[in-house]
Amino acid sequence: MLLSGVLVVALAFPLAYGAARRGTGGAGVLRWMCFSAVPLVTTLLVLGMLAGFETIDAGPMGTPVLIGGALLLALLARLLYVRGSGATFAAAGERTALGVTTAIIALCAYWAVGNYAQEKGQADAELLSHNLHLRPAVLLDTSERLSLAWPGVRETPLPEAEAGAHFRYRYEGLRLLAQSGNRMFLIPRRWTWDTGNVLVLPVDAGVRVAFHAG
Incomplete structure (x- = not known):
């Protein structure tokens, strides 16, 4: 203009x-x-x-x-x-x-x-x-517990299939807000404008991420 x-x-x-x-x-x-x-x-x-x-x-x-x-x-x-x-x-x-x-x-x-x-x-x-369904859903596996008591986010301990398993916890109900360099910004699927949280996660060997629709 x-x-x-x-x-x-x-x-x-x-x-x-x-x-x-x-x-x-x-x-x-x-x-x-x-x-x-x-x-x-x-x-x-x-x-x-x-x-x-x-x-x-x-x-x-x-x-x-x-x-x-x-x-x-x-x-x-x-x-x-x-x-x-x-x-x-x-x-x-x-x-x-x-x-x-x-x-x-x-x-x-x-x-x-x-x-x-x-x-x-x-x-x-x-x-x-108001349109979080447009962001990719994230399945996050971590080697350490994140203790995310966020609405809509579910934590599941992974079975130790073998001794020394690297990834121990799985988190569902997250969505990818943005990615910058080697950092991902994840939000809960029930994120709100007033009370929402953002998880800043480094992309390294300590996490395993899978994206899916829904």
Whole structure:
């Protein structure tokens, strides 16, 4: 969405400039376009500040999008005005202000992306909690007792078929949440969003894992 917005702005800027310059009184049209952006910029900034202080509910991305959008619109209006009027671009002091404005816009973009990622991750986790049947079921054999008193998880001592049997306990009712490197994250099949547990299990010679559907 952000990249699409940047693409639209990148295309609209030269089109607006060229259309205004080709028309009668092109410089005046450009100045009018620039000054007409002032109320919109002010409104977006005010809404962004209110959202930042939680006076209004604008969602997790409201504050950075509103503030960043307002500053981006103001920056583009200023650049358009300079090009339309033919004036020398930006005095030294204004260049500093433009640099700070650009930095804040970039910060708002990162802020919005970070908030989106967090919101998406929480939504995916909550969706998964209601659809645990989509995760692979795990049959876990271990050499040591794990003492998992979790709802839905059953512990069964394995028969010692021969002396020195390596795996002694079997656990059923687990599901694979994720795997990262040599670690597996296992959850009980009756896992809940509020009271669920996660078993972080190293994948080594001390465990034997089998996956199955159901």
